[in-house]
Amino acid sequence: MIVVTKRRRKGAKMARRATGAAQRVAVAEVPRDEKFNARRIELAEAALETLGELGFARTSLREIAQNSAFTHGVFHYYFSDKLDLICCCVRHYKAKCVTRYDEVVVSARSREELTEGFLAKLAATLETEAAMHRLWYDLRSQAMFEPAFRKDVLEIDKSLEAMIWRVASRYAELSGRQPVSSPAALYALFDGLFQSALLRHLANDKKAVPELLAEVRRLLPTI
Amino acid sequence: MIVVTKRRRKGAKMARRATGAAQRVAVAEVPRDEKFNARRIELAEAALETLGELGFARTSLREIAQNSAFTHGVFHYYFSDKLDLICCCVRHYKAKCVTRYDEVVVSARSREELTEGFLAKLAATLETEAAMHRLWYDLRSQAMFEPAFRKDVLEIDKSLEAMIWRVASRYAELSGRQPVSSPAALYALFDGLFQSALLRHLANDKKAVPELLAEVRRLLPTI
DNA sequence: CTTTTACCTTGACAACTGTCAAGCATCGGG
DNA sequence: CCCGATGCTTGACAGTTGTCAAGGTAAAAG
Numbered sequence: 001m002i003v004v005t006k007r008r009r010k011g012a013k014m015a016r017r018a019t020g021a022a023q024r025v026a027v028a029e030v031p032r033d034e035k036f037n038a039r040r041i042e043l044a045e046a047a048l049e050t051l052g053e054l055g056f057a058r059t060s061l062r063e064i065a066q067n068s069a070f071t072h073g074v075f076h077y078y079f080s081d082k083l084d085l086i087c088c089c090v091r092h093y094k095a096k097c098v099t100r101y102d103e104v105v106v107s108a109r110s111r112e113e114l115t116e117g118f119l120a121k122l123a124a125t126l127e128t129e130a131a132m133h134r135l136w137y138d139l140r141s142q143a144m145f146e147p148a149f150r151k152d153v154l155e156i157d158k159s160l161e162a163m164i165w166r167v168a169s170r171y172a173e174l175s176g177r178q179p180v181s182s183p184a185a186l187y188a189l190f191d192g193l194f195q196s197a198l199l200r201h202l203a204n205d206k207k208a209v210p211e212l213l214a215e216v217r218r219l220l221p222t223i
Numbered sequence: 224m225i226v227v228t229k230r231r232r233k234g235a236k237m238a239r240r241a242t243g244a245a246q247r248v249a250v251a252e253v254p255r256d257e258k259f260n261a262r263r264i265e266l267a268e269a270a271l272e273t274l275g276e277l278g279f280a281r282t283s284l285r286e287i288a289q290n291s292a293f294t295h296g297v298f299h300y301y302f303s304d305k306l307d308l309i310c311c312c313v314r315h316y317k318a319k320c321v322t323r324y325d326e327v328v329v330s331a332r333s334r335e336e337l338t339e340g341f342l343a344k345l346a347a348t349l350e351t352e353a354a355m356h357r358l359w360y361d362l363r364s365q366a367m368f369e370p371a372f373r374k375d376v377l378e379i380d381k382s383l384e385a386m387i388w389r390v391a392s393r394y395a396e397l398s399g400r401q402p403v404s405s406p407a408a409l410y411a412l413f414d415g416l417f418q419s420a421l422l423r424h425l426a427n428d429k430k431a432v433p434e435l436l437a438e439v440r441r442l443l444p445t446i
Numbered sequence: 447c448t449t450t451t452a453c454c455t456t457g458a459c460a461a462c463t464g465t466c467a468a469g470c471a472t473c474g475g476g
Numbered sequence: 477c478c479c480g481a482t483g484c485t486t487g488a489c490a491g492t493t494g495t496c497a498a499g500g501t502a503a504a505a506g
Contacts, residue, residue, distance in 0.1 A: 039483090054368065055364075055365065055367075055368035055369075056280055057279055057280035057365065057368075058368070060462075060463060060464080061463085061464065061465090062462080062463080062464090070484090071484070071485055071486080072464095072485095072486095073466085073484065073485055073486070073487095074483085074484060074485085076464085076465065076466070077483070077484065078483095081464090081465095082463095082464065082465095134364065134367035134368065137363075137364045137367065138364040138365070138367070138368070140360075140364075140422070141278075141357065141360045141361040141363075141364045142278065142280065142361070143422060143426075144278075144357035144360065144361070144421065144422055144425050145277065145278035145280075145281070145357065145361070146278075147426075150422075150425075150426045153422070154422065154423070154426060157419065157422075180445075182438065182441075184416070184419070184434075184438060185412065185416065185438060185442060187415070187419075188411075188412055188413075188414075188415025188416040188418075188419060189408065189411055189412045189415060190411075190415075191411075191415045192410070192411025192412060192413075192414045192415035192418075193407070193408065193411040195411075195415075196380065196407070196410075196411060198367065199363070199366060199367055199373070199376070199377065199380075200377070202367050202373075203366075203370075203373045203377065211407075215405065215407060215408060218405075219408060222403075262453095283492070283493060283494080284493080284494065284495095285492080285493080285494090293454090294454070294455055294456080295455095295456095295494095296454065296455055296456070296457095296496090297453085297454060297455085299494085299495070299496070300452095300453070300454070304494090304495095305493095305494065305495095
């Protein structure tokens, strides 16, 4: 099901290639597919908006379309499926997410600098991108039911683990040590803390963010 | 909306109480409400079956009814709402879940005994109650979107944190120590590890359970 | 026995869902 | 200038959803 869109595109390619000069078509093909893909990402970004607001369960294609500049039919033109669309959303989300702390990691010159930078980014993320993150937790849960999501979700989870590991490694390095925890345990810890804080934050618990920061601050030296 | 069912019951009560002898009615009222509540729990249990299989997003009242001995109308008689039903499910789930490791905690006479008992229970839970647990993660994510779920979910989360804390405290006690981590951090850690292992387990990753056990075994002495 | 009550079934309702075919527009190539 | 392809809109489709009212049944109350 997921490859129907691609098949249609390939079919179109074949048809063109059979008619015109191979050379000209070949160079024209690349920007065409890039344009196609760029549109997919535009649509995915629009979809992420609504998904972040309503969650997977309550989001329909029509709702996505209404909250965007597109009509509901376009989504079927660019995606074979609702799942195809959401998979694309998840993959796109990944790219934006996974490098969140990298700038802090490379620029920090001391343990304190890394700590403060990390905490600041953590708090900012929790407060300004709450919708995006609850969607991530939603979709990760969906992956437990929907096999079609699993591959992408597991991949992103690995990337996030690696992201946390980069922070922790750098922190240990700045302390002249090696992390004592495994990547998996560290990710589980920070992800669990973040998830809990996010829920409390969304429930208007004013102490959610400061308590998360205090906890992480206390935890960082022990990793 | 949520209290409509209760209101209807109270109305029935009032009507009865006004007609008959107060004494007889008073003693008859208790088993009636107990019966009513028992039925609610029966229905909630039936609903949990389907919810665990399909997840919140894909579960309809009719589907729940078809996978059970009830008709779809009964649910509207006992619950004001779909949300009311699912809230009841969540609360009922809690009672079963929160005491999972308590027997191990009280019966363990040594650190090793506690470790082995805890790990065995952990593995058994992951393998035999995977559906129930993915539902929990699903509903916890839903709570980030649906305010009606938040109170119950946050309450259960607290209970689970306390459950983990009981295990950790006992473990430290058997080592003649006090836990060095906070309850929140310990719960985040174990919950994160469990969640990740559950997803991998559901994705047919044979190494998910053993790796979880190894990680926990390695972590327990450090808490 | 009759009436009333609690409990449950059935069927219908309007709204909403994903999907998709038919058609319109816009634009580059011939 | 026209033609055909690409991109997009529109409207319709069959199926599903939560909700609820009308009605039935069986047991308890009178």
